[in-house]
Amino acid sequence: MPAKTPLKKTAKTASSPSRKKTAVGTRKSTLTRKKETSKPSKKKDTSLRLVVGQDGYIIFATPSMLKKAGLNDQSLGAVKLRDLLDFDSPEDALHDRPCIGMFSARDDDDADAWTASIVPGEYPVKLGYQGKSFATNLRFDRIDLPGKKSYLVISDEENPDADYGELLASIEAVPKKRTQISKKTKADDQTVWQKNLHVFQSMGHDFLILMSTRGKVIESNDVFRLALGFDQSEISGKAFLDMVYPDDRPYVQPIFKTMISSNNEDGSSPLIACECRIVAADHSVRWLDCRLKVEGGHLFMVARDLTEEKAHEIELIRREQQLCEAQSIGRMGHWTWRIGDDRLEFSPEIFRIFDQNPELFVPTIDSVNDLLHRRDRGRMAQAFQRAMIEQRNYEMEFRIIRPSGEVRFILLQGRCEQDEEEDVVSLFGVMQDITERTLHERELQEAKEAAERAYSAKSQFLANMSHELRTPLNAIIGFSEMIERQMLGPIGTEKYLDYIGGIRESGEHLLDLISDILDMSKIEAGKYTLDIEEFNLYKVMRLAVHMIEGRALDGQVRVISAIPENQDLYMSGDRRAIMQMVLNILSNAVKFTDAGGEVRIGCAVEDGSITMTVEDTGIGIPASKLRYVTKPFEQAANQFTRNHEGSGLGLAITKELAELHGGILVIKSKVGVGTMVRITLPQHVETRSSNAAE
Numbered sequence: 001m002p003a004k005t006p007l008k009k010t011a012k013t014a015s016s017p018s019r020k021k022t023a024v025g026t027r028k029s030t031l032t033r034k035k036e037t038s039k040p041s042k043k044k045d046t047s048l049r050l051v052v053g054q055d056g057y058i059i060f061a062t063p064s065m066l067k068k069a070g071l072n073d074q075s076l077g078a079v080k081l082r083d084l085l086d087f088d089s090p091e092d093a094l095h096d097r098p099c100i101g102m103f104s105a106r107d108d109d110d111a112d113a114w115t116a117s118i119v120p121g122e123y124p125v126k127l128g129y130q131g132k133s134f135a136t137n138l139r140f141d142r143i144d145l146p147g148k149k150s151y152l153v154i155s156d157e158e159n160p161d162a163d164y165g166e167l168l169a170s171i172e173a174v175p176k177k178r179t180q181i182s183k184k185t186k187a188d189d190q191t192v193w194q195k196n197l198h199v200f201q202s203m204g205h206d207f208l209i210l211m212s213t214r215g216k217v218i219e220s221n222d223v224f225r226l227a228l229g230f231d232q233s234e235i236s237g238k239a240f241l242d243m244v245y246p247d248d249r250p251y252v253q254p255i256f257k258t259m260i261s262s263n264n265e266d267g268s269s270p271l272i273a274c275e276c277r278i279v280a281a282d283h284s285v286r287w288l289d290c291r292l293k294v295e296g297g298h299l300f301m302v303a304r305d306l307t308e309e310k311a312h313e314i315e316l317i318r319r320e321q322q323l324c325e326a327q328s329i330g331r332m333g334h335w336t337w338r339i340g341d342d343r344l345e346f347s348p349e350i351f352r353i354f355d356q357n358p359e360l361f362v363p364t365i366d367s368v369n370d371l372l373h374r375r376d377r378g379r380m381a382q383a384f385q386r387a388m389i390e391q392r393n394y395e396m397e398f399r400i401i402r403p404s405g406e407v408r409f410i411l412l413q414g415r416c417e418q419d420e421e422e423d424v425v426s427l428f429g430v431m432q433d434i435t436e437r438t439l440h441e442r443e444l445q446e447a448k449e450a451a452e453r454a455y456s457a458k459s460q461f462l463a464n465m466s467h468e469l470r471t472p473l474n475a476i477i478g479f480s481e482m483i484e485r486q487m488l489g490p491i492g493t494e495k496y497l498d499y500i501g502g503i504r505e506s507g508e509h510l511l512d513l514i515s516d517i518l519d520m521s522k523i524e525a526g527k528y529t530l531d532i533e534e535f536n537l538y539k540v541m542r543l544a545v546h547m548i549e550g551r552a553l554d555g556q557v558r559v560i561s562a563i564p565e566n567q568d569l570y571m572s573g574d575r576r577a578i579m580q581m582v583l584n585i586l587s588n589a590v591k592f593t594d595a596g597g598e599v600r601i602g603c604a605v606e607d608g609s610i611t612m613t614v615e616d617t618g619i620g621i622p623a624s625k626l627r628y629v630t631k632p633f634e635q636a637a638n639q640f641t642r643n644h645e646g647s648g649l650g651l652a653i654t655k656e657l658a659e660l661h662g663g664i665l666v667i668k669s670k671v672g673v674g675t676m677v678r679i680t681l682p683q684h685v686e687t688r689s690s691n692a693a694e
Helices: 030-036 063-069 165-195 197-203 222-228 246-261 307-330 348-354 365-371 377-390 435-464 466-485 495-524 537-554 575-591 650-660
Strands: 049-052 058-061 085-087 121-127 134-145 149-155 207-212 217-220 272-279 285-295 298-305 332-338 344-346 394-401 407-418 424-433 532-536 558-561 570-574 598-606 609-616 664-670 674-682
Touching: 058 063, 207 222, 246 272, 246 285, 285 307, 307 332, 307 348, 332 348, 344 348, 348 424, 377 394, 377 407, 377 424, 407 435, 435 495, 466 495, 495 650, 532 537, 537 558, 537 575, 537 598, 570 575, 575 598, 575 609, 575 650, 575 674, 650 664, 650 674
Parallel strands: 558 598
Antiparallel strands: 049 058, 049 149, 085 121, 121 134, 134 149, 207 217, 207 298, 272 285, 285 298, 332 344, 332 424, 394 407, 407 424, 532 570, 598 609, 609 674, 664 674
C-alpha cells in the first residue's frame, strides 16, 4: 500500500444478484468524492451505514441504521455483525476461506472468521436486532488503514457524499470503549459465576462431599443427600466409613489412611479412585465410583452413582452365561474374522468343538486350516472369497480332525459386515457340531435306499409275474364253471355242485385280489401305460351301474343313477382304467351301505373337465382315517368294516389312475351319515405312463 495514501478502499468485489461486479479502480472512494465537493452537505445524514472492526463488532452506525436495526449507542462495540445480519444468498456473499486482503483471521487472534469471509459487493440482506428486522440491499466495502488495520463498511449508498470525518473519529475511539466494556463485562461474569456456582452443582448428578482428614462429613450437596435419603443434620459429623457397606469397609479404610499419610509438603495428596457400596437411609445398597483428594487440611470426594450400571453389568454377565450354556447345549459357537487380520475370534464353545485349549491354541487362518480335512480346505477358502466378492450370506459344511484323530462334521453359517462405503470389513457367523445328526441322516438315507430297493424288487417281481399268477386262476375258474353247468354230463351227487360253486367264487375273489395287487405293482414300478382312446363315458358308467346292480340287490341297497339314458358324452382316456375307477368306488359304496340304504352316481361337465360323483348313505369313514384310505393296503378298520372283505387297494388304485389321467380324487365322509367320492378328469387326456406321472 503506498505510503502517501492515508485511506485506501479494497477494490476486490464479487458479483451479486442485484448488480454487476464493479471493476477495479472505477469506483471512487468516499474521501475522494468529498474532496471534489466544493461545499459540505448540511443535510441530515439519513443513510444506512455500519462500520465493523476486524473482531466482528460494530463500531459505528448512522442514526438511521441504529433506529431501523433496533440498536442504540450502547450496542456499539458490544454487538457483532453476524448477530444482526443474514444474507439471502450466503453462497454468493461468503468466501470459503476467511482470508481476504489484509482482513485475515490468521494474522490476528482477535479477528472474526465470519466477518473476514464476506466478499466485497452488493447483496440483499435481512438486518435487525432484538425483535426488529427489515430487508434491503447493502454494499460491503473494505477500508485498509496504516498499521494493518482493516474495516468493513456497509452502506445503502443512497448518500454518496456523506462526510467520513465522524466515521474516522469513531474508528479510532470505539475499539478502546469496547475493550473497557469487555473487561467490565468479564469481571461481572466472573462474579455471577462465583455467586451461582451452587446452581451448577445442584444440576449435576455427582455427589460432592467435604470431610475432615479423619473422614467426618462436614458438608455435602443436595444430590448426595436426596439420593441416599439423609438430612444434613443426620450425616453432619458422621464418619463416612459408617455409611460404607460392611463388606467393603476393610477395603475402603486403608485408602483413607493412605491419603492422609501420603500428603505432599503443601498438604495435598494424589488423586485416588475407588469403588465401594454405601448403605442408604432405607437400607438399600448403592454402588459409588469415588474420587478422593486431600487439599488444605480437608478431604474432598466426588462420587458417581453406579448402581444402575452395576445392575446392567450383572444382567449382562447373566445373559452371557446363558448364551454360553445355550451354545454348549446346541454345540454351537460364534466367530469373527476381520479382513486383513490373521487372527480369528472364537467363543469358548468353538474351542470345545475343535477340542483345543483356549490358553494354548491361538486361532489363526493357518492354525485353523491345519485342523480342516484336506479335501475341505479349498472349499473353505473359496466360500470366504465368494462371500467377500458377492457380499452375501453363506453356508457350508466341512470336516475337522481333532488332535485325537476323530473326524467331526461342522456346519458353518456366516455373514458379511460392511462399512459406510459398503465394503466388506469382516466376516462373522456361527459353527455347529452336526456330527451325530449327519451320521444319523446317512443311516436313514441308507435304510431308505435299502427299503426302496426291496420295495422296487417286490413290485418288479409282481409285475413280471402277472401272467404266471393269472393263468392258473383263469383255468380254475373256467373248469369250475364247466363242471357247475354240467357241460360234459350230469354229476352223480348234487352236493358237488355246491363245492364247485364255492371253488369258482373263491377263484374269482382271488383273481380280483391278485389283479389289484398286480395293477398297483405296475403303477409303482412305472410300467402302467394308459391306452388312450375316445369313447362314450356315459355308456361306460351305465355299464358299471348294470354290473353292480346284482350285488346291490343282494345287499338290499338301492342304486340311483343320474346318467342320461339317451345322451352321449365323449372323452379321451383309458376306457378300461376309467371303468375300473367307477367300479371300485361303486362297489365300495354298495359294500359299506347297510340294507335299505342308497347309492347315487352322477356326472357333470364344466370348463373342459368331467366330474364323476358317487354318494352313499353308508357307515362313513372316521376323519382320522381319511388321509390313509387312499394309501396301498390301508383300510378304515373299525367295528363296522372288519366284516367286509377287501385288499385295501381299491381307492389307492383309483387315486393313482385318476392322477395318471391328470385328475384328482376327493373323499368327504362323516361317520353314520355317508361318504362322497368325487373324481375329476380332463375331458381330453394325453398319452402318458406312471413314470411320466411321477
